[in-house]
Amino acid sequence: MAEPERPRTDRSPWNWLLLVPIVVPLLTFLYNHDEPRLAGFPLFYWLQLAFILLGVGTTTLVYQMTKRNRGRS
Amino acid sequence: MSDHITEIVIFTILFLVVSGMGFVASRWRAPQDMAHLDEWGLGGRSFGGWITWFLVGGDLYTAYTFVAVPALMFGAGAAGFFAVPYTVIIYPLFFLILIRLWSVSHRHGFVTPADFVRTRFDSPTLALVVAITGIMATMPYIALQLIGIEAVLKTMGVTGESALARHLPIIIAFAILAAYTYQSGLRAPALIAFVKDTLIYIVILVAVLWLPYKLGGWNAIFDAADAKFQASPAPNDGILLNANNQVQYITLALGSALALFLYPHSITGVLASRNRGVIKRNMSALPAYSLLLGLIALLGYMAIAAGVKPLPGAKPGTVDSNTVVPILFDQQFPAWFTGVAFAAIGIGALVPAAIMSIAAANLFTRNIYKEYLRKDATHAQEANVAKITSLVVKIGAVACIVFLDPQFSIDLQLIGGVIILQTAPSVVLGLYTRWLHRGALVAGWVAGMALGAWMLWQIPNAATGRKHFGGSAFPLSEFGFDSTRTIYVGFVAVLANALVAVLVTLALRAAKVAEGVDGTVPDDYLADEGDPRIERERAGTVDNISST
Numbered sequence: 001m002a003e004p005e006r007p008r009t010d011r012s013p014w015n016w017l018l019l020v021p022i023v024v025p026l027l028t029f030l031y032n033h034d035e036p037r038l039a040g041f042p043l044f045y046w047l048q049l050a051f052i053l054l055g056v057g058t059t060t061l062v063y064q065m066t067k068r069n070r071g072r073s
Numbered sequence: 074m075s076d077h078i079t080e081i082v083i084f085t086i087l088f089l090v091v092s093g094m095g096f097v098a099s100r101w102r103a104p105q106d107m108a109h110l111d112e113w114g115l116g117g118r119s120f121g122g123w124i125t126w127f128l129v130g131g132d133l134y135t136a137y138t139f140v141a142v143p144a145l146m147f148g149a150g151a152a153g154f155f156a157v158p159y160t161v162i163i164y165p166l167f168f169l170i171l172i173r174l175w176s177v178s179h180r181h182g183f184v185t186p187a188d189f190v191r192t193r194f195d196s197p198t199l200a201l202v203v204a205i206t207g208i209m210a211t212m213p214y215i216a217l218q219l220i221g222i223e224a225v226l227k228t229m230g231v232t233g234e235s236a237l238a239r240h241l242p243i244i245i246a247f248a249i250l251a252a253y254t255y256q257s258g259l260r261a262p263a264l265i266a267f268v269k270d271t272l273i274y275i276v277i278l279v280a281v282l283w284l285p286y287k288l289g290g291w292n293a294i295f296d297a298a299d300a301k302f303q304a305s306p307a308p309n310d311g312i313l314l315n316a317n318n319q320v321q322y323i324t325l326a327l328g329s330a331l332a333l334f335l336y337p338h339s340i341t342g343v344l345a346s347r348n349r350g351v352i353k354r355n356m357s358a359l360p361a362y363s364l365l366l367g368l369i370a371l372l373g374y375m376a377i378a379a380g381v382k383p384l385p386g387a388k389p390g391t392v393d394s395n396t397v398v399p400i401l402f403d404q405q406f407p408a409w410f411t412g413v414a415f416a417a418i419g420i421g422a423l424v425p426a427a428i429m430s431i432a433a434a435n436l437f438t439r440n441i442y443k444e445y446l447r448k449d450a451t452h453a454q455e456a457n458v459a460k461i462t463s464l465v466v467k468i469g470a471v472a473c474i475v476f477l478d479p480q481f482s483i484d485l486q487l488i489g490g491v492i493i494l495q496t497a498p499s500v501v502l503g504l505y506t507r508w509l510h511r512g513a514l515v516a517g518w519v520a521g522m523a524l525g526a527w528m529l530w531q532i533p534n535a536a537t538g539r540k541h542f543g544g545s546a547f548p549l550s551e552f553g554f555d556s557t558r559t560i561y562v563g564f565v566a567v568l569a570n571a572l573v574a575v576l577v578t579l580a581l582r583a584a585k586v587a588e589g590v591d592g593t594v595p596d597d598y599l600a601d602e603g604d605p606r607i608e609r610e611r612a613g614t615v616d617n618i619s620s621t
Contacts, residue, residue, distance in 0.1 A: 010169065044312070
């Protein structure tokens with residue numbers, strides 16, 4: 001797809017989403033508890049492991065939404 | 074020693090296979106001309122998604138991490154689990170930063186973060202400061218990889234009476250590593266990383282499925298850990314955080330995350346990738362290693378549940394808690410599988426050690442040799458100096474372990490994390506703004522280094538009875554706060570660094586001190602593979618690209 005020459009930018013409102021997986025893992029009050037346990041894991045452990053999925057989901061979403069649709073130049 | 078003969082045989086075979094791959098790697102994706110730092114030191118800047126994933130994954134999650142994190146969980150409990158939030162935060166935090174660094178480095182042919190700082194701030198001095206910080210932070214990190222191998226060798230009973238006999242296997246291993254890194258450059262760890270990580274993933278998946286079954290389930294494992302920490306007199310251990318160590322937990326996670334991609338070896342892995350898309354996709358794919366690390370951390374609790382007793386340390390009366398995971402495997406698994414697991418840890422040490430020595434060599438070559446010793450060095454001379462430097466660096470790391478107390482390397486690595494953070498204002502903020510003055514960045518660096526060193530010096534360790542360098546958790550009461558909480562040293566030091574940089578910038582600007590000329594333009598930070606400007610230069614004179 002031929003695109004007219006315009007100044008490139010890597011700014012996007014989607015990038016703000018990246019703050020979510022940076023801030024959430026730092027909120028100890030969310031996960032510093034034993035109950036409820038999941039498959040024997042105290043909340044502290046399973047919820048923090050679940051934050052990995054939150055991180056992956058967010059970076060994937062931001063990547064897809066900000067991908068430049070440029071043809072080979 | 075005979076009890077461990079199967080383990081030793083399997084360990085040795087896998088080690089030799091991998092060493093062979095290291096030498097063959099120089100012919101893998103072979104360039105026309107290896108005598109160029111882009112080829113030896115950055116693998117031709119051509120790695121795609123998969124290679125980058127294995128390379129950077131093998132680079133960031135080192136053998137030492139795999140041994141030390143469960144050891145920390147074994148000893149202190151929940152506080153050791155900071156490794157998980159730490160490795161979650163890294164990727165969203167650096168998602169935008171790394172692609173800018175990649176783009177500007179691609180267009181200007183930068184090999185190191187110091188190259189960037191030099192051009193951006195027109196200051197060889199600031200670049201020197203960044204380069205020296207990088208080398209200082211990396212050297213002990215390489216030495217620590219040896220501690221990872223040593224923990225395994227110790228468990229297999231490969232020890233001797235004299236210091237030399239005890240260290241002989243490590244010296245041989247590092248000599249082989251040094252030889253193939255010299256020959257193949259970054260291609261060697263990139264190729265070996267495939268084997269290392271495949272082994273690690275298999276070993277850990279088997280361990281986390283099999284061990285809980287054998288030890289009575291996850292409930293029983295966590296309860297055993299809880300019981301151990303309840304019984305221990307130490308105030309800050311437990312399977313949950315307490316009121317005192319929560320600030321430490323989050324500042325350590327955040328500070329470590331910010332530091333990780335400032336380490337020269339991480340940046341080397343990133344700059345070796347082919348384009349921006351490879352980096353962005355890897356920010357979503359690399360967390361697979363974080364999950365692995367989280368599961369590995371829990372091996373520390375499994376060791377508690379299995380009643381593992383760590384081997385004695387170097388000094389009488391101490392224990393070497395780094396041996397808990399090797400011993401857990403030795404006790405719970407058949408010898409052949411333990412051999413594979415030990416090989417995974419041993420090879421796991423080689424990949425980062427190789428990349429770190431290459432990164433340190435790149436820094437020396439580009440920012441000290443070419444800048445101060447030989448300004449007109451050709452590409453071939455640069456590559457040659459880097460190869461020799463990588464040998465020197467490895468000899469230095471081995472010497473650290475053989476001749477000095479290993480504790481010294483651990484202390485240095487603790488300091489390394491704090492000091493590498495002090496390059497953040499120049500490198501990270503520099504990618505976004507040139508507002509900070511080059512002189513102010515040097516002043517901020519000095520302030521951050523001094524404060525960080527002082528704080529680390531002040532921290533005692535009650536468990537080992539040491540007065541200084543007892544950890545990275547600084548008691549807020551030392552600052553005069555009425556509190557028993559602690560905070561991560563690096564975090565405070567980098568805040569002080571940034572504050573000084575801002576204040577001195579205002580002062581220098583008021584005094585109209587020259588700021589130098591920015592060698593980059595805004596569009597540089599957005600360039601991608603196949604960039605028309607670079608293609609034009611390539612078609613014209615080949616040499617212009619990387620001589621800045």
